[in-house]
Amino acid sequence: MYDSYNRKIQYLRVSVTDRCNFRCAYCMPAQGVKMLSHDEILSYEEFLRIIRILSNHGVKKIRLTGGEPLVRKGIIPFIRDIAALQAITDISMTTNGSLLAAMAEKLKAAGLTRVNISLDTINPKQFRQITRGGDLAQTLQGIEAALAVGLTPVKLNIVLTNMITEQDIAYFVDFIHREPVSVRFIEYMPIGESATGPGPSIEEIKTMINSFGRGKLKPTIDICGNGPAKYYDLPQAKGSFGFITPISEHFCGVCNRIRLTADGKFKPCLLSNQEIDVKTALRNGASDDKIAELFYQTIAKKPQGHTLTNPDEPTQFFRRMSQIGG
Ligand code: SAM
Ligand code: SF4
Numbered sequence: 001m002y003d004s005y006n007r008k009i010q011y012l013r014v015s016v017t018d019r020c021n022f023r024c025a026y027c028m029p030a031q032g033v034k035m036l037s038h039d040e041i042l043s044y045e046e047f048l049r050i051i052r053i054l055s056n057h058g059v060k061k062i063r064l065t066g067g068e069p070l071v072r073k074g075i076i077p078f079i080r081d082i083a084a085l086q087a088i089t090d091i092s093m094t095t096n097g098s099l100l101a102a103m104a105e106k107l108k109a110a111g112l113t114r115v116n117i118s119l120d121t122i123n124p125k126q127f128r129q130i131t132r133g134g135d136l137a138q139t140l141q142g143i144e145a146a147l148a149v150g151l152t153p154v155k156l157n158i159v160l161t162n163m164i165t166e167q168d169i170a171y172f173v174d175f176i177h178r179e180p181v182s183v184r185f186i187e188y189m190p191i192g193e194s195a196t197g198p199g200p201s202i203e204e205i206k207t208m209i210n211s212f213g214r215g216k217l218k219p220t221i222d223i224c225g226n227g228p229a230k231y232y233d234l235p236q237a238k239g240s241f242g243f244i245t246p247i248s249e250h251f252c253g254v255c256n257r258i259r260l261t262a263d264g265k266f267k268p269c270l271l272s273n274q275e276i277d278v279k280t281a282l283r284n285g286a287s288d289d290k291i292a293e294l295f296y297q298t299i300a301k302k303p304q305g306h307t308l309t310n311p312d313e314p315t316q317f318f319r320r321m322s323q324i325g326g
Helices: 044-055 075-083 100-110 124-131 136-149 166-178 202-210 279-283 288-300
Strands: 011-015 061-065 090-095 114-118 155-159 182-186 230-233 240-244 257-260 265-267
Touching: 011 044, 044 075, 044 279, 044 288, 061 075, 075 090, 075 100, 100 114, 100 136, 114 136, 124 136, 155 166, 166 182, 166 202, 166 240, 202 240, 257 288, 265 288, 279 288
Parallel strands: 011 061, 011 257, 061 090, 090 114, 114 155, 155 182, 182 240
Antiparallel strands: 230 240, 257 265
């Protein structure tokens, strides 16, 4: 299925919960956000029905996100049910990694293909500060477990904030020499307020990476996922670096995804307030064709590009990132 701008839509991002055991300073306010009630959130059966229908209309790839997807009970059988759908070829997850160590093996066995793990700094104190209480050691154990059980390629997500230091970059340079991971730096997107200050630019990060005497960054081909990151490697590294630039060089032209929020709304674009209510239709007995029609309506509404950097079009977002599913 192609949208109005000839982008092939075959990727659904599913936010299975708005709840999270962290309160990252750029994602949520310190007191958290008003949580959805049990009834407001789609059941796994409801998610599965939508995914099954969409898989008959070109969706091949599913990413589970949140909030923190691993805090929702029953995630493993849910993954097993998605994996049983013939048309689905890739099931990935974005997680903060804190609960991953104990679950990695079962997630893999259920059919999860790979994980992206958020790791904004490797300084335990800064990590606790940025996540407002998170334990770095648990996330590092989660990364190790993901590598050990083969939830690969493992990708790390680092949002650029003022917490990132040269020590972090040195660690990541060393890490991609030791492990076949992809370390991706992501520009902060102003969705609601952030309690962190602006971080270094992508160019500054590249300059730092090049300064460690391990060779110079060289562009390389995309690794599994075909996402928006531009990848680079270093001469002797097993892994790579990725740079995701929604602000300085947006990639809307290759955006191939639709989102489904935990409370049952299709979103054509992360950075737009447009939503299409699928939950009400689902709970009022809509046919599979009707659900598919709502999906096509969502695709038709996919904007050509976001307007975050256009000063004439200020956007007030209704939801924080944890409520959309980043
Ligand atoms: N809890 C999981 C996690 O942290 O990986 C999944 C949900 S989280 C909303 C998904 C991704 O969005 C994370 O990598 C997080 O760092 C990123 N994110 C959250 N707020 C962001 C913002 N304002 N700008 C850029 N990335 C953001
Ligand atoms: Fe939770 Fe992920 Fe948001 Fe951090 S970025 S508060 S871990 S949802």
